[in-house]
Amino acid sequence: MKRRLAVVVATAAATVLVASCAGPLDPKTDDPRTLVVHSRFSAGTQGADVYASVVKQFERENPGLHIKNLYSGDDIFNTFETSRLADKESDVLMVNLYDKSFSWTGLGATPPVNRYLKNWGLTGRVQPAALKAWTDGKGRLRAFPWMGFTWPVLVNTDLLRKAGVSHPPRTMDDLMDTVRALKAKKIPPMTIGGNDWSGQKFLMQVMQGYLRPEVARRVFSEGGYCAEPQAMKGLELFARLRDAGLFVKGAQGLGADQMNADYFEQRAAMMPALSSTIAAVPPAVAEHTEATGFPSPADGTYGKPTLYNGMTSTGIWVTPNGTKKLGLSEKFVKFMYRKDIVQKFIDRSGYVMNLRGQGPSSQLPLVGRSVGVSHSDDVSEVVMPDSYVPAAVSTPLNRATSIAYTPGTSAGAMCKALDTAYRS
């Protein structure tokens, strides 16, 4: 009897398993009235809650239409490429212009959207600088520009005051004085993820203190740091600042998350902060935080403190499959471009958007202040390396960065590591 029961249970379990092998567990499958959107907005990431709520709003406003969301983290570039090769990619992709995605339109993996932007009446909605940033050398608009970013330096004025410094440093002499004062009070001056992208961007920013923009664009594209005197001078400046104690101890081993934790917990007085990070600064710290640029050398290229501004954060890509559902894709893009929808992302997530006529964030005042400063006359904008560094070089370049943050490393050793990244 027991044996018979076991056989019945085993057979039932096997039947359920075999039946479930075939189809997805989630009953929502693709159909002509379903738009498949692939993004990084998985729950828990910044802005995911706003995205989830606007998707629901879209479905409410368009009865019968459905959005199926696919989420990938940092694997999104690879996942999209393999899906595309199998002709099973999502209809719309929301990802930034970085690394591999630079080549997609040129390779035919994604269609240019110039005519859609025009036909759907969205041309005037986008900031001209964003259109330029998203257009390739052959005039093809790769995707609909959507989100941008700012990247100023955040300064904890409370910690500065404790060290007897009354205002954020604006010149290199100011900065050296500030570093000395903070160190005397045992306050680490600046935290940085010396082992990842955050450290790599900051190294390039400091180096640009002596790099003219056209030279910066060339070396970022082709390498040759050791052979470029302006780059060497910039790297020597970086080495001087590092050895004077600008960075927290062990910066060469830190990542962006540790950098954020240091600043959020007031264990360091300054950090370079991407706009998405600025939105996450705890309100108590945000109250006495100022956003500013990083001081430039007096004999350098820029007379003012510098920072990065960018237009190449998340864009809305229509894929070849998306062009087969053009009506749906159009509805979705127009909806995501709508003023009230965009403002929701700005207000509640602190996003910096590439679209015209939007107000500052009502719920995240520090983000609003940092956007104001980042586009003011008080600062100069340096060249964003990501727009020029070849896709294959990005990761090796991040690895090379760690060497630069290791105390005692000479400018010669730094430039060799950077040049090696271009040959890997």
Place this chain on the structure above:
Amino acid sequence: MARHPVSRTRRLPGAGRIAAYLGAWGYALVLVLPLYYLLVSSFKNNDEIFSDPLGLPDSLSLTKFSTSIHDARLDLAILNSLIVTLCSLAVVLILAVPASYALARAKGRVATAIERAFSLGFLIPTFAALVPTFLLAAQLGLFHTRTFIILFLPATSLPLAVVLLTQFMRTVPDEVEEAARMDGAGNWTVLIRIYLPMVVPGIVTVLILSFLAFWNEYLYSLVIIGPDQAQRTIQVAVPTLRSSLSTDFGVLSAGTVVTLIPVYAVYSVLQRRMEGALMGGAVKL
């Protein structure tokens, strides 16, 4: 009663014995420390993790676990992983057991060649098979489905399963099979009634090793099954809790702990069988 002086000195731990104990405990600590770190991190926020990595958490709230399950839909992902793993294990057994039986009983050169051909499977590096496997999935129209992975994973495990089970089956005495055949048993009866019960430890070993490999498989599941929450496995779902811009490491740790629970459950249930099989095998083979 007088005690024997030698037995008394034996009870005293010598320096070598103390060193051995310390070494064993030290090694155990090294193994347990990462698990401890993972577990305590599941109850902390980023600041606590970075400032005091090994310290105890302030609270034992399960929020991070519920967030990880909700955010990455680990509930669906665990179900998907169970379907993929159990179906693949069934395919492995259905293919490997008869093949091993035939190879164990066959005496000719052809059988030897086939057995060696199975061993060649160990030489194929995972990455080398990725592109052809992807192309095959696309051609078959099975890209972005669990079905293809269920058919593919057993292929990665079959060499080990067949080689291992063949050796176990060779330990079954010929006389037992002969007696069964004299009673009128056919090939399938001999396999199911005689061999299977006698090679259970071998089957358990194959099941545990294959389970670990299938449950933890990432690369092919990522490429072939893809990002759809409805189909993706747990190993593909958990990394979505990580972002290069910012990560809640507490939530990520909790998600990782959730993926480990089935592995520990299966291993703790079947480990004695496997250890017994390996020890028994060591004597028999």
